[in-house]
Amino acid sequence: MEQKLKIDFQTGKLFWINPPKHHSDLLNKEAGNLQKNLNGKNYWVINVDGKKYKRSHIVFYFVNGYWPKPCIDHINGDSTDDRPTNLRQATVTQNAWNHKKRARRIELPMGVRKLASGRFQARISYFGKQIHLGSFQSPDEASTIYQSKRKELYGEFA
Numbered sequence: 001m002e003q004k005l006k007i008d009f010q011t012g013k014l015f016w017i018n019p020p021k022h023h024s025d026l027l028n029k030e031a032g033n034l035q036k037n038l039n040g041k042n043y044w045v046i047n048v049d050g051k052k053y054k055r056s057h058i059v060f061y062f063v064n065g066y067w068p069k070p071c072i073d074h075i076n077g078d079s080t081d082d083r084p085t086n087l088r089q090a091t092v093t094q095n096a097w098n099h100k101k102r103a104r105r106i107e108l109p110m111g112v113r114k115l116a117s118g119r120f121q122a123r124i125s126y127f128g129k130q131i132h133l134g135s136f137q138s139p140d141e142a143s144t145i146y147q148s149k150r151k152e153l154y155g156e157f158a
Contacts (some may be wrong), residue, residue, distance in 0.1 A: 002015070003018055003087070004016065004017065004018045004019075005017065005018075005031055005048075005058065005059075007059060007062045009063075010083070011048040011082075011083060012026060012054075012055070012056075012059045012082030012084060012086070012087075012090075013030055013047060013082070014027065014030070014031040014032065014058060014059070015028055015030055015031060016028065016031050016056070017028055019115045020047070020048075020049075024093070028044045030048075031046045031048035031055075032044045032045055032055050033045065034080065038112040041079050041089045042054065042079060042080055043056070043102070044056070044078050044080060044082060044116060045053070048074070053071070055082050056074065056079075056082045056087055056139060057072060059084055059087060060072055060084075060085075060087050060089070062084075063084045063087075063109065068087075068089040069089070069091055070091060070092055071089075071090055071091070071095050071144060072087055072088070072089065072090065072095075073088050073089070073090035073094060073098050073157065074086055074087065074098075075087070075088060075098070077098060077099070080136045084115050089129075092100045093127070093158075097154040097157040097158065098154075098158075104108065108120070108139050108141075109140075109143040109146070110140060110143075110146070111123060111124055111133075111146030111147075111150070112139050112142040112146060114139075115135060117135075119136060119137065120135065120136050120137070120138060120139045120141070120142040121133075121134070121135045122134060122135075122136065122142035122143070122145045122146040122149075123137075123140065124146060124149050124150060124153065126153050133145050133146060133149055
């Protein structure tokens with residue numbers, strides 16, 4: 001791949017230096033395009049020799065000299081930001097820990113739910129186990145406790 005693409009190490013963008021057959025017009029142009037995955041998240045994908053690769057994986061390879069296994073984590077949570085400083089190898093579990101927010105039908109912060117009593121419960125999942133962190137008068141209190149526990153359990157992936 002190194003003979004087909006060059007990397008801009010500041011932006012994480014890749015450019016064709018040896019474009020695919022019948023596409024000489026791509027010479028020195030940015031490689032790839034945005035595609036949505038099954039979860040609706042956008043990723044840059046590049047087709048090289050008939051095989052699709054996520055740009056983040058190619059950038060990681062250029063910088064580190066090996067393919068990331070099992071997956072790549074975008075530190076800032078932006079799946080289109082493929083700067084080398086924003087990429088790290090992670091397990092599937094660690095990658096899931098790094099979600100900044102989830103789609104919710106309610107307006108409460110992540111890790112907080114309203115109880116029938118009117119109080120707010122903080123809870124977190126860790127390796128498949130639900131940990132209850134207590135109930136609180138306000139969603140802000142519950143969120144503060146949740147975020148603190150999140151940092152404790154998930155470390156750099158929080």
